[in-house]
Amino acid sequence: MELQAANNAPNEPRLPPDLERSVFEAAASSPSGMLNLMLVAWRVKVWIEPLLYRVIFLSTYPSEDHPVLDGLPVFTVDVLRGLIAVRGPAFFQGVVHHLFLDGASDIPDRDVPTILEACRHVTNLHARFGYGPLPSLDEMPRLQRLAIDTRPLFGRKAAVDFSRALFRNLTHLELLGNTYHESSTLEFHNIPHLTHIAFNSSVDTGLQNRLRTDTRLLCIVYLASHEGHVNDKWALLDDSRFVRIVQETNYWLDWVRGARSGKDYWAAADEFIAARRAGKIDQPPYLIIVADFSWRAGRKCAYQLWEGIFAK
Numbered sequence: 001m002e003l004q005a006a007n008n009a010p011n012e013p014r015l016p017p018d019l020e021r022s023v024f025e026a027a028a029s030s031p032s033g034m035l036n037l038m039l040v041a042w043r044v045k046v047w048i049e050p051l052l053y054r055v056i057f058l059s060t061y062p063s064e065d066h067p068v069l070d071g072l073p074v075f076t077v078d079v080l081r082g083l084i085a086v087r088g089p090a091f092f093q094g095v096v097h098h099l100f101l102d103g104a105s106d107i108p109d110r111d112v113p114t115i116l117e118a119c120r121h122v123t124n125l126h127a128r129f130g131y132g133p134l135p136s137l138d139e140m141p142r143l144q145r146l147a148i149d150t151r152p153l154f155g156r157k158a159a160v161d162f163s164r165a166l167f168r169n170l171t172h173l174e175l176l177g178n179t180y181h182e183s184s185t186l187e188f189h190n191i192p193h194l195t196h197i198a199f200n201s202s203v204d205t206g207l208q209n210r211l212r213t214d215t216r217l218l219c220i221v222y223l224a225s226h227e228g229h230v231n232d233k234w235a236l237l238d239d240s241r242f243v244r245i246v247q248e249t250n251y252w253l254d255w256v257r258g259a260r261s262g263k264d265y266w267a268a269a270d271e272f273i274a275a276r277r278a279g280k281i282d283q284p285p286y287l288i289i290v291a292d293f294s295w296r297a298g299r300k301c302a303y304q305l306w307e308g309i310f311a312k
Contacts, residue, residue, distance in 0.1 A: 050095035055259045056080070056119065057252070060103035069256045077111055084118045092118040098125075098259035102252065105130030105152075112136065126255055128176050129153070138165040145266075147174035147198075147255075162190035172266060174198040174223075188214060196266060198223055208235040219269050223247055240277060243269040 058075045059066050066074040084092060096119045101107065104127040107115070112129070116136035124145040132153035143166070150160045167173075171193050177200060186207060188194055197211070198221035211220055212235060220236060222244045236242040245265050247254065258264025275281055 053092060053095045055098040055256065056096055057100045057256065058102060058107075058115070060106040069253060070260075072256055072260075077107055077115075080115060081111055084114060089114075089118040093121045096121070097123055099127075100252070100255055100259075101125075101127040101129075104128050116140070124259060126174075134164065134166065140166065142169065144169055144193075145172040146170055147176055149176040151177060160186060162187055167191045168193075170194055172196040172198075174200070174221075176200055188217075195219065196269075197221070198266075203234075203236070205235055212236065212239055217241060219243065219266070219273060221245055221265065221269050223265070241273060243272055245269065 055072060056075055057069060057072055058077065058080055060077060063074075063076075099119045099122045101115075104112075109131070112133050113136045116133060117139070120136075120140050121142050122140065123142050125140070125143060126147040128149045129152050134153055137153075146166075154160050167190070170191050173188075173191065173194060173196070175198070188197065188211075195217060196219040197217060200223050203211075203222065211217065218241060220239065220242045222236075222242070224244055224246050245268070247265065254264050258266065272281075
């Protein structure tokens with residue numbers, strides 16, 4: 001009798017579907033965990049699979065050179081091209097929020113428009129192209145955070161057209177590369193929503209003075225490879241929005257952590273500026289913070305300015 005009752009028991013889940021979905025989505029904390037959960041049932045696969053592609057890190061380098069990214073899978077061009085062909089661009093347009101193209105200059109020309117079209121609704125893009133796929137980049141209406149080398153897009157000696165659609169909704173811009181266009185051609189006022197700007201290379205005095213007068217900017221970051229890249233004559237040193245960051249962790253991992261948790265160098269800079277303005281830092285206002293994630297354990301470095309950023 002009991003066996004018959006068990007056989008007649010419904011196969012549907014006992015939890016309401018919305019609650020069950022929330023439980024599975026909360027459990028999908030890592031890509032490897034997502035893959036296991038997708039095997040539970042078809043409905044679970046439908047819920048979880050979009051989360052697997054929320055952050056896409058693509059690399060053109062050999063697999064042995066792929067960075068370790070806290071469990072995030074590294075896509076190759078062939079794999080992503082195949083997935084787009086099977087699922088269609090519309091699927092990825094609805095699920096991909098963050099895109100990192102590592103070695104973008106080595107992506108075959110025919111694949112760049114395909115990838116950018118499928119990921120056209122991303123809000124966060126990091127890429128250093130070898131040429132300028134501007135038409136595809138202009139079709140990214142939700143883009144808010146961009147790290148890019150503008151020289152291949154516009155030419156080394158040409159002015160950067162920040163009025164293009166690519167820049168229309170940006171709030172955060174990191175300029176990659178060791179050299180830039182003539183500073184007089186960098187008209188950041190043409191980016192209507194820009195609040196955060198970062199540089200990988202020295203900024204000349206003329207550009208520093210223009211940045212000082214741009215009242216829209218909340219954060220100005222100089223990313224240095226070591227402590228000695230800034231001298232005491234920089235015009236930005238007495239600007240409360242200026243932060244110099246020495247990155248001791250690799251930039252891939254910093255970007256991935258930012259995409260997945262919001263805890264990247266931008267967030268560290270914002271917290272540093274807020275703490276400085278609140279009087280919590282009794283140091284000269286131009287000193288640096290170090291993006292080595294030692295802050296999470298509260299360990300104070302030789303040139304760490306204060307404890308507690310993102311402290312657990």
